[in-house]
Amino acid sequence: MRNARGSLIRPTPLPESASRPVVTPLSPSVAYSSDTPDMLDAQYEGRLQGYTYAREGHPNADVVAARLDAMEGMDGGVVTGSGMGAVACVLMGLLKAGDHVIGANQLYGRSMRLMAEDLPRLGMTTTLADPGDISAVRAALRPETRMILVEVVSNPSLRVADIKGLAALCRERGILLVVDNTFTTPRGFRPFDHGADIVIHSITKLLAGHSDVMLGYVVARDGALSARMSVFAVTAWLTPSPFDCWLAERGMLSFELRFDRAQQTAGLLADHLAGLPGMARVLYPMRADHPDHTRAQDLLGGQGGNMVSFELTGGRAAANAFTRAADGLSFAPTLGDVGTTLSHPATSSHRALSADERAQLGLSEGFFRVSVGLESPDDLLRIFSEGAAAAIDAGISAR
Numbered sequence: 001m002r003n004a005r006g007s008l009i010r011p012t013p014l015p016e017s018a019s020r021p022v023v024t025p026l027s028p029s030v031a032y033s034s035d036t037p038d039m040l041d042a043q044y045e046g047r048l049q050g051y052t053y054a055r056e057g058h059p060n061a062d063v064v065a066a067r068l069d070a071m072e073g074m075d076g077g078v079v080t081g082s083g084m085g086a087v088a089c090v091l092m093g094l095l096k097a098g099d100h101v102i103g104a105n106q107l108y109g110r111s112m113r114l115m116a117e118d119l120p121r122l123g124m125t126t127t128l129a130d131p132g133d134i135s136a137v138r139a140a141l142r143p144e145t146r147m148i149l150v151e152v153v154s155n156p157s158l159r160v161a162d163i164k165g166l167a168a169l170c171r172e173r174g175i176l177l178v179v180d181n182t183f184t185t186p187r188g189f190r191p192f193d194h195g196a197d198i199v200i201h202s203i204t205k206l207l208a209g210h211s212d213v214m215l216g217y218v219v220a221r222d223g224a225l226s227a228r229m230s231v232f233a234v235t236a237w238l239t240p241s242p243f244d245c246w247l248a249e250r251g252m253l254s255f256e257l258r259f260d261r262a263q264q265t266a267g268l269l270a271d272h273l274a275g276l277p278g279m280a281r282v283l284y285p286m287r288a289d290h291p292d293h294t295r296a297q298d299l300l301g302g303q304g305g306n307m308v309s310f311e312l313t314g315g316r317a318a319a320n321a322f323t324r325a326a327d328g329l330s331f332a333p334t335l336g337d338v339g340t341t342l343s344h345p346a347t348s349s350h351r352a353l354s355a356d357e358r359a360q361l362g363l364s365e366g367f368f369r370v371s372v373g374l375e376s377p378d379d380l381l382r383i384f385s386e387g388a389a390a391a392i393d394a395g396i397s398a399r
């Protein structure tokens with residue numbers, strides 16, 4: 001079939017249809033054609049809504065942004081090619097040489113690296129502090145401090161930041177509180193309701209939820225800041241591909257159901273693990289024995305999330321035996337997948353630290369972080385029981 005102009009080299013216009021697709025169409029077009037220079041002018045000046053070039057924006061990204069804007073209760077959010085793209089938009093799109101940032105002392109590894117290596121190289125200074133200890137954060141403040149970057153629940157120790165105290169401190173000093181809400185998700189926690197100025201997500205994790213797409217999101221309470229981050233994202237190519245956005249939207253359709261189910265199972269798993277022999281400790285914010293239990297209840301209102309951490313008594317030998325026996329779980333460094341995944345910080349996310357530094361964080365060779373998925377709770381608890389039993393056997397034979 002030839003198109004209207006009879007040329008094979010131009011795409012054939014889509015056939016007309018009075019009915020509409022029930023699924024968001026994928027728009028891979030890099031460029032969009034306008035009718036006239038007047039029209040293009042109007043588009044660039046915002047008098048007319050229209051796309052021009054995909055790095056600057058495309059329908060699939062706008063659909064994902066609108067969904068997250070609604071979840072976080074803000075407008076003007078920016079979708080980025082990964083969660084780290086969103087972190088980079090905040091730190092590199094808003095700060096300038098001479099500025100100082102305070103980061104939580106247990107940030108996501110790559111966020112930590114940006115703080116420790118890249119910002120100083122670009123003339124900014126950084127300090128890490130415990131986000132559960134307001135006096136420590138206050139002590140880190142300097143006249144040139146511009147922002148504090150924290151995660152609500154830390155990885156992998158699941159410590160809960162004092163978001164309310166940090167928000168009060170930021171208001172008092174006129175600086176920005178930036179909250180990475182990846183672990184908690186907007187279903188579990190809404191940072192803007194608690195005084196945050198900027199919210200970051202790795203959509204890659206629970207929001208998209210199927211481990212087949214990397215994407216991030218950032219939005220500020222102040223629309224002018226969101227606009228600045230958007231310009232930086234477009235300039236530095238932190239903006240996302242249409243196909244990734246299309247996949248993420250599909251995953252997000254079932255996000256709330258997945259989150260609720262995984263969270264419910266996580267609570268069951270935490271209590272189950274705590275009753276198994278060979279466990280040194282179990283960490284879950286909704287358990288009464290969690291070090292930040294009171295704050296978690298106050299801040300998260302019973303929403304403990306889908307992440308559980310535990311420590312086996314038997315060290316590396318027990319850890320090896322556990323993953324071998326629990327082969328129904330993916331031993332893989334990610335989280336938020338439909339399937340339960342297990343990560344071992346000592347050999348992955350925290351391998352760059354010395355054994356002493358890991359010990360200070362409580363991350364022994366027996367420490368695992370679990371991202372609970374959608375398996376039937378009965379199956380999942382059985383797999384963990386089998387893993388723990390194998391870990392005990394390994395501990396005995398190693399002695």
Ligand SMILES: *Cc1c(COP(=O)(O)O)cnc(C)c1O
Binds near residue numbers: 082182
């Ligand atoms: C994974 C993650 C990121 C980075 O997101 P990517 O999509 O992997 O780039 C940032 N913060 C937290 C808390 C994460 O878990």
